Amino acid sequence: MTLGRKQLDLEDERTAQKRYRKKMQDKVVWPVAHYGPKGTAKTGNGAPRRSVMSSGQLVGRVALTMPDEDVLDGQADFYIGESYADLDGVKVYSWVSDVACTFFRGSRHHEFCEDVAVIRAFVYRLDEIVDFHDEEIADEIPVQPFRKRTLTVPTAPGRTGPRRPPTPPLVAPQPPALPSVAPRSAPAHFVPTQPTQPATSAQPVRPAVPTARAAAGAGRAAPPPVRAGDLLRAQLTAPRTKSLAPVLATLQPDQYDLVTVPAMDSMIIEGQPGTGKTIVASHRAAYLVSDDTPGEKSLDGDILLVGPTSGYSQYVQAVIDRLTGGSERVRVVSLPELMRHLLDLRREPGGPISQSWRDVDKDLAMFVRAAVTRMKASGITPTPDNVYEHLRRNGTSGHPVTRDSEWAVYLRSLPPVRDARTMRAHTPLLATIEWEAAKPRDLGGIEHIIVDEAQDVTPLEWLLLASMNEAHAWTLIGDLNQRRSDHTLASWAQVLDLLAVPNGDPPVRRLERGYRSTRPILEYANRLLPAAERAILAFQEEGPEPTVEKCQQSGLGATVLRHVTRLQAAYLQGTFAIITADPKAVETMLRLVGWAKSRSDPFTWQHSGREVTVAHPDTARGLEFDGVVVVEPADFPQNLGRQGPLYTALTRPNRELTVVHTKPLPERLRKR
């Protein structure tokens, strides 16, 4: 395409974008409309819902090889946007509608998928289209695949009459009838590890995937295809921002397939760092609550999207707000925030997440339920405090909570409730008691829970989440290599043993391609993994090798700062982090040389217009930065001899990793 022609097309697309935004904004009636689970206008706690804002962005455009009479009124192209609209005869379909499979190249095909000629993805800056990328799919491309509003579309060669038989209308009257999804085959890019069951014509076809219990020892299939590769590369090499952004224009086929799995089909998604697990978690949450999602795939109730830290919640909330227009049907919360909410605590309790496995064991949930039942049977109204005391005393002599002597010793060793409320190790127990004794109304109506960083959820926390999940639908997302505690579960099969998931074991699906970190960074970090798990499929093949510098203890602070300064000069407008097992020591060093803590974010430090995040590896979970300095790897906590927290830290950078140390590096990171 010549430059002049492209400029004209760009102007045309900008005009279409403006018209679409206007249409979307006109659809939103401020502030009267209420938004909520279908059939209600209220949130779980009975309060009216906020109205939904529209961002009104067109995501892209699809051109078919030939016009379609039945659905496209004789046209051959359509846009993909936020929700349905008709732009002077050019249709816009929502990204959640089945026909959007043509754009995302998913594997549960729409019947148009075979006839796609060109896919156009839009690039935005400040809500204005600044560029587009066209990807040619068909062997023969029509002369002018995308209709300009003033021009007519040339008929594709050799085509006469209607292109396909009439299609059945969808149930919903708006948007106009689309052909239904016609699944064709299991996708090659999910990793099949066992013989697949042929689907009968009566069954909906689902990709053949291993279950959690059968996943061990799985073989590997061909790598998943990439779409919109140039645009994706440009996005990944741009400076990171402090919050995750929607990636609809570049959402990959395997990610799209996972986002659009029906709401009531539970699944486990695993993948190495940076493979897009959080992207899938956030886009899936938005997909399931959209008004335009096909009925059989959408959810009636609300979604809880659970992450590991409050930093993660902030990081992800921005995507949810953009994709859902601020719908309150998706509640993003970290596990610690959820506990604090249940316990009405202002501050995060201190200390380790657990001192012994018993602090977070599933049996505690049974004891709590038994205590509540017992107290009710005895005519005592259970309150959080008296249930806790009942446990501490191990019930009554006639009716102990447990007859196991070691559990009895544990229960009697529990601190008084006032002290327990200040100790992180006891918050899961107290939160479980609170939930069983006095369920808060604002956590009602949750029918699907998406758990990101699921490898870090303890058994007791799993049971608490399960008791909140009214329809028992789950999307569990994680990476067992990033586990940070000996007291979390070592396999998905163990997690499933705890959760009452209807219809048998959910499938395990794997995201294979790493997007965040470059190959040199992943190769360095993956040295920490068992040999069988070190294989890398990196989208960003090129990048600087990690810098590793040994220094004297007295020069540690200066060395770290020198590298921060070097990275900041190399990646202007980027984001940077120092990840350390001892943030206090780094903060003291920063303070001494004039840096100050940001007022708005306790992990951000500022000096002369520069910023750096100082994070413990726990705090860094799920986040990413352009440049990362990892300090003193030997001091990072280990679990069962594995280096989960260090692995997480080494895989946070998008562009460049630096390691500074005074002590010997862990064996596997030493030069070979």
Ligand SMILES: Nc1ncnc2c1ncn2[C@@H]1O[C@H](COP(=O)(O)OP(=O)(O)OP(=O)(O)O)[C@@H](O)[C@H]1O
């Ligand atoms: N389809 C995509 N288009 C554009 N960017 C993408 C896409 N998929 C992933 N990314 C980017 O790659 C980075 C890593 O994605 P994400 O945080 O979802 O990975 P993750 O698997 O959750 O990683 P971790 O387990 O290490 O936290 C993010 O910057 C994300 O925006």
